[in-house]
Amino acid sequence: MPVCVVKLCKNNTTRNKKDTGITYHQFPADPVICDRWTAKVRLSREESWWNPRERSVICSNHFNESDLYFTKGGLKRLCKGAVPQNALFLSSTLPDNISHKSTDASVNASERTVRRKLKELDFKACRPARKPKLTAAMKAKRLKWAKQWQDKDVDFWRSVCFSDESTFEILQNKAQYVRRRHGEKFHPDCVVPTVKYPTKVMIWSAISGKGTGRLYVVKGIMRQDQYKEVLENRLIPQLREWFPNGEPFTFMQDGAPCHTARSVKAFFGRKKYPSVGLAR
Ligand SMILES: [Zn+2]
Structure with missing residues (x-):
């Protein structure tokens, strides 16, 4: 059962019926692009040692709409070179992902409730600060x-x-x-x-x-x-x-x-x- 490797996400094929439109994408064969995906997942999971397995997937929620396209047969595909961007961090999971996340986690809470709770807990949606990478x-x-x-x-x-x-x-x-x-x-x-x-x-x-x-x-x-x-x-x-x-x-x-x-x-x-x- 493929599970999205973005820890916060928990999307998987059994939970999400086909009609959610969520698709699962394997790590690319191109080593450069694959490394970029890995780096994103490591940051997101806060696990610098994390590596993808052969069957690891990332769900379509983490890609920009413009990086996804439909084949003639109606299959959602990922553009070559696309890198996961979205909903990788708790603070970035607003606003589009709240509803699907709460339903995925079988939590019966409205988007507004989630927003209010996040606010109460002092989580603000911010642009990530840019800092030089330190060894x-x-x-x-x-x-x-x-x-x-x-x-x-x-x-x-x-x-x-x-x-x-x-x-x-x-x-x-x-x-x-x-x-x-x-x-x-x-x-x-x-x-x-x-x-x-x-x-x-x-x-x-x-x-x-x-x-x-x-x-x-x-x-x-x-x-x-x-x-x-x-x-x-x-x-x-x-x-x-x-x-x-x-x-x-x-x-x-x-x-x-x-x-x-x-x-x-x-x-x-x-x-x-x-x-x-x-x-x-
Ligand atoms: Zn996901």
């Missing part, structure tokens, strides 16, 4: 770092200057939703214009408990030579402004290659500045 080693390093600094007081943190660079893209429209009528998919008001080569600009700056530093536009890519120049001509005047007359401070930066290059380390050594690397 076990990176997590261990970060935890060690956090433990090392956890007892520092607010005064200490006010005297920390942190600097980094970040890339900003011009013409980056982050609209996530549009409200449109049928046939307006490509209406100029409803599209996010993309450009092939977006204008990007890298900015370096610093912050501390004293305020925000001035912005420096990085020329091209920040490498150690430019970084040393920035430290000398931007960071040091800023530090003097924030921490005059030998006021103590700590400079922190992450472990980006240009921050940890030998010549940069030597620079901090010469300046005798207390410089601390953040765990990466």
Whole structure:
């Protein structure tokens, strides 16, 4: 009996009669696509060790409508390359899946009741936060770092200057939703214009408990030579402004290659500045 491997789902062929329209799809033969499915299921199950079996299936509820099509014979099929997207997490099981879920679990509760209960339990439907993927080693390093600094007081943190660079893209429209009528998919008001080569600009700056530093536009890519120049001509005047007359401070930066290059380390050594690397 095929059971959908999405833990929250519990759809299976015996529970769902054919007329529910739910179909079950085996993991694809293409190893790349198969890995993507596996990664989704691992995240959803919170089981990093999970692997599909030969007969493992995912039900059609987890795929976008546009990834499914009907054959001439009326069979629902999955487009090549489709990856499960929907209802993989508790917070994402709203709103379309509530009704079928509660009936599947033989719970006699209306959609409204489920929504109210979720609200009572403080589950909000949110867009998942995007976070860089961390390896076990990176997590261990970060935890060690956090433990090392956890007892520092607010005064200490006010005297920390942190600097980094970040890339900003011009013409980056982050609209996530549009409200449109049928046939307006490509209406100029409803599209996010993309450009092939977006204008990007890298900015370096610093912050501390004293305020925000001035912005420096990085020329091209920040490498150690430019970084040393920035430290000398931007960071040091800023530090003097924030921490005059030998006021103590700590400079922190992450472990980006240009921050940890030998010549940069030597620079901090010469300046005798207390410089601390953040765990990466
Ligand atoms: Zn399912």
